[in-house]
Amino acid sequence: MPLNIGCTARPGRGRDNKTGSWRVFYPIFTEETCTGCEICVLLCPEGCIEKKGEKKYVPDLDYCKGCGLCAEECPGDAITMEKEEK
Amino acid sequence: MKEILEGSHAVAEAVRLCRPQVVSAYPITPQTHIVEALASMVADCKLDAEYICVESEFSALSACIGASTAGSRTYSATTSQGLALMYEVCFNAAGMRLPIVMTIANRAMSAPLSIWNDQQDSISLRDSGWIQLYAEDNQEALDLHLLAYRVCEDHDILLPAFVCFDGFILSHTYEPVDMPTQEEVDAYLPAFNPYQRLDAKDPISFGMYATPDYYMEFRYENQRAMLRAKEAIVRYGTLFKEQFGRDYSGLIEGYELEDAEIALVAMGSICGTVKDAIDEMRKDGIKVGLLKIRCFRPFPDEEIAAALAHVKTVAILDKNVSLGSKGAVGLEIKDALYGSSIAVYDYILGLGGRDIRKKDIRAITKLAEQGSGDMFYGLREELL
Numbered sequence: 001m002p003l004n005i006g007c008t009a010r011p012g013r014g015r016d017n018k019t020g021s022w023r024v025f026y027p028i029f030t031e032e033t034c035t036g037c038e039i040c041v042l043l044c045p046e047g048c049i050e051k052k053g054e055k056k057y058v059p060d061l062d063y064c065k066g067c068g069l070c071a072e073e074c075p076g077d078a079i080t081m082e083k084e085e086k
Numbered sequence: 087m088k089e090i091l092e093g094s095h096a097v098a099e100a101v102r103l104c105r106p107q108v109v110s111a112y113p114i115t116p117q118t119h120i121v122e123a124l125a126s127m128v129a130d131c132k133l134d135a136e137y138i139c140v141e142s143e144f145s146a147l148s149a150c151i152g153a154s155t156a157g158s159r160t161y162s163a164t165t166s167q168g169l170a171l172m173y174e175v176c177f178n179a180a181g182m183r184l185p186i187v188m189t190i191a192n193r194a195m196s197a198p199l200s201i202w203n204d205q206q207d208s209i210s211l212r213d214s215g216w217i218q219l220y221a222e223d224n225q226e227a228l229d230l231h232l233l234a235y236r237v238c239e240d241h242d243i244l245l246p247a248f249v250c251f252d253g254f255i256l257s258h259t260y261e262p263v264d265m266p267t268q269e270e271v272d273a274y275l276p277a278f279n280p281y282q283r284l285d286a287k288d289p290i291s292f293g294m295y296a297t298p299d300y301y302m303e304f305r306y307e308n309q310r311a312m313l314r315a316k317e318a319i320v321r322y323g324t325l326f327k328e329q330f331g332r333d334y335s336g337l338i339e340g341y342e343l344e345d346a347e348i349a350l351v352a353m354g355s356i357c358g359t360v361k362d363a364i365d366e367m368r369k370d371g372i373k374v375g376l377l378k379i380r381c382f383r384p385f386p387d388e389e390i391a392a393a394l395a396h397v398k399t400v401a402i403l404d405k406n407v408s409l410g411s412k413g414a415v416g417l418e419i420k421d422a423l424y425g426s427s428i429a430v431y432d433y434i435l436g437l438g439g440r441d442i443r444k445k446d447i448r449a450i451t452k453l454a455e456q457g458s459g460d461m462f463y464g465l466r467e468e469l470l
Contacts, residue, residue: 003303005244006183008282009294017297 019046023066025081031055033078040070040079089265093224093256094119096263097163097189097249100228102133103271104187104235106161107278108153110138110146114168115201116253117191121163143168147175147188154184155292157283159235162186165253166193166207173211179246180215180308182293183281185238186246187231188216191253192354192405194438202439203253205354209382209406209414215308217247217315218383220353224261226334226380227251229326232266232275233334236322241281243315245308252355254439266330274329312384319381337386339378340393342368346375348451349394351419352403353379356442360403363447374451379415387422394423400430401454403442407434412460431459440464 002016009016029040034055041049041057045067048060059070071079091099098120101109109128111121127133136158138149143164150160164172169190179186190208194200208218219234221227227249234247251257266274282290296304316337323334341361343349352360357378367374377393379386394400400423404413411417416432423430431454436442442464450463 003300003307005281005307006292007181007294007296007304008290008292011289011291017295017300019297021297021299 018062019065020062023061023064023084025066025068026061026064026084027059027066027068027070027079028082029057029059030078030080033076035076035078037075039073039075043069043073045069087265087267088262090260090262091224091265092119092258092260093227093251094191094258095123096224096228096261096265097231097251098123098127099265100231101161101189102127103266103268104161104231104275105159105277106133106135107158108136108138108150108160109162110140110149110153110160111162111164112140112143112146112168114143114165116193116203116257117163117165117168117189119257120189120191124161143171144175147172147179147186150186150188151175151179151182151184154179154186155182155284157278157280159239159278160186161188163189163191165191166195169207169211170195173214176211176214176216176246178293181304183244183308183311184246185235185244187234187238188246188248189231190248190250191257192250193253200438201253203255204405204437204439205250205252206406206437208248208250211248212383212414215245215312216383217245217312217319217381219247219249219381220379221249221251221256222355222357222378224251224256224259225263225332227256228263228265229330229332229334232271233319233322233326236275236325237315237318239278240318240322243311243318244281245311245315250354255355270329274326316381316384316386334380336389337379337381338389338393339380341376341378343375343377343393345373346397347373348399348401348454349375349377349397350401350403350447350451351377351379351415353382353415354405356403356405356436359442359444360447363444363451366444367448367451372451382415385418385422387418390419390422391426394428395426397428399454400428401450401459402430402432403436403450404432404434405436407437416460429454429457433459433461433463435463
């Protein structure tokens with residue numbers, strides 16, 4: 001993020017503020033048990049889970065805050081939360 | 087042209103000459119006469135500005151923030167509880183780096199309710215990132231508004247400023263003032279040229295959030311801008327002197343200070359009383375002088391240390407108290423003189439409109455000579 005005078009930002013430039021550093025736990029997606037229901041994509045408050053292929057969902061760790069909603073709601077228990085090592 | 091005006095009306099005239107495009111304020115004693123006068127000027131087409139009536143001081147300064155981000159020169163005025171209600175907004179204006187100028191007609195803080203003068207209100211906002219200038223008389227109050235806009239709008243500074251003048255003692259007192267013409271003010275203060283502004287065709291947001299990875303650097307930049315303002319105030323104060331003949335080239339001012347052994351340090355209207363007391367004491371052979379602080383934020387620590395290097399004793403007259411500690415000016419002077427052998431004493435006086443007379447200044451000078459200080463001066467012992 002640039003140090004603009006007055007902390008100004010252009011539309012969409014909220015992306016400059018990477019919020020992934022807030023995270024304590026991060027999600028691990030298991031393709032074998034994934035049903036491809038996409039509930040995780042719909043529920044993610046950050047909208048940072050992207051479909052990369054059949055039953056392949058990838059969180060953008062620059063923005064994932066580690067809330068764990070995806071893991072909690074996943075019907076196939078295909079998402080687990082792991083402690084972040086920093 | 088010389089005129090006899092009430093202090094509030096002298097300030098209102100000065101503000102009119104600065105051509106603010108948006109004025110938003112909420113009435114509160116003893117500031118009300120300023121914004122009443124400005125409202126009349128707008129109604130009478132003597133000032134081409136939007137006058138935004140609001141329901142509180144919080145909204146008044148918030149409206150100024152909106153107008154300033156939209157690219158307007160903005161003005162407000164308040165005091166005491168009104169300024170306290172703006173607390174949050176003050177920090178936002180400074181962080182967004184908006185050159186808003188606001189007059190503070192200094193008044194005591196409640197409780198107990200007091201409409202009378204001390205400087206607790208603006209002193210309590212010392213950490214908010216606003217430049218703070220203090221006027222000794224109504225001429226200086228008038229002039230400092232021109233200087234404040236000139237400094238604040240410099241693209242190397244971009245900070246808001248309080249112009250502080252003592253409530254009632256100045257705001258409600260008629261004094262002769264030399265009122266500059268519109269042409270003279272226009273020559274000194276160019277039209278507002280915003281560094282950046284809200285524009286629907288090229289949208290930006292002000293004051294976005296900063297995570298722990300960035301916040302400190304924004305604060306550091308604010309601090310650097312504040313420190314740069316010292317040089318800018320001197321530069322534009324010098325320019326003012328060249329154009330209007332009145333000298334504001336210093337963040338501080340000395341009176342009989344060169345050969346003084348005791349220095350009194352003060353801010354605001356009390357300086358006039360102190361100068362009269364010094365004249366009397368000099369006749370009695372007491373080597374006493376005054377160091378007047380015109381600019382409290384940024385604090386001129388190095389300038390003060392240099393100006394006081396030769397004195398034996400310093401007595402600070404504080405019209406505020408940081409409860410549980412000392413007077414705010416006293417604390418800063420002690421910091422500025424740290425490591426020197428000068429005896430430094432702080433005196434808290436004049437709170438809530440308690441009169442300060444020449445004999446009080448003489449008594450404090452004597453107390454400092456005797457090595458007695460860091461105390462409330464002038465308490466009514468029979469009440470305690």
